[in-house]
Amino acid sequence: MSSKEFFNTFVRDQKAIITKICRSYSDSEEDFQDLFQEVALQLWRGYESFRSESKVSTWVYRVALNVCLTHFKKRKRKPETSSIDNMLREPVQEGVDPVHEQVAILYEGIKQLKEIERAIILLYLEDKQYNEIADILGMTRTNVGVRINRIKGQLKKYIDARVGHQGDMEDARTVNA
């Protein structure tokens, strides 16, 4: 397969998945670009040997997650724990579209999770079945279900706290005005 065919038939379809995963594991634009390039490179190299034993999307998620998890260059070290209560809560920028703001907060919350928890929740958000999540990560189906509920709880708590914090700030600004 030529790189042109690879681009036209494959990358265009899978670009959104690759972008979301790389974005969740990068701390800067530079990091994101490095990850995106590395994932594209590994997919290109592995495409010829891909034997359709699994779904294309499963294969893409595996490659993208494996690349992101074992990528070291230019990465900043993240905190060990994902304790929601101890997290630094930077106020969200003013005047940003509320939809974008919520997505930004969601990404922020995802990035506070441990790397493997991040992978689980990303697959859940992408509407993957528990079986497929277990297959991609090498976990048991039962544990996937249990973990998803806990991680969802953590994320919701984070988002509520962030939105509440921002609401408090807006109230304070209104009172001051």
Added chain:
Amino acid sequence: MQELDIKEIWRTQELSTPELEEHQLERMIRGKSQSIMDSLKKFTRIEHIGNIIVSIAMICYFLYRGDYGFSFALVVFLGATVIYYKRLYNKLYRIQPSADVHDYLLVVHSELRDFVRKYQISFSLLFTVAFGLGLYLGIRENPNADRFGDPIFYVKIASVYLVSLLLCFLLVHVIYASKLRKIKQLLNQLDQLN
């Protein structure tokens, strides 16, 4: 209060996916990989080439000096390393990031740990052989030299040997220890979840 639906938020995102042109992708897939497995392959290749060059140079040197025993031993060593590297390449090239995350992390951790151990063992052996051989050849060339009777000379040799060995160990540690630790942490996270 309405329950927060994170899937709904996720769906609303308008992905600012990078607009990729064909030439950009071409550059990406022809670019250098930064993956840990690719750097292991690269270092293995460099190491193998270095090994061949040094071994051939030493074989020529010993042949020139008429030390046929050493030359033969080095030819055997070179043959053994060629077989070793061929097997190592096969093993490294079989590792693909398309495995499930747990299996991939396990195999990357194992290869990385073996790589570090191999360096530590190789450094220890090579330095010992190099210093021992240097001393042996020196004494054989010039058995009556004063320095060979001086204990300080042996202390100096031992110090250089130990410091060189420590520096090499430290270098390997600085390059690989944090990577090994990180992958181990990921594996622990997965094991805890299972």
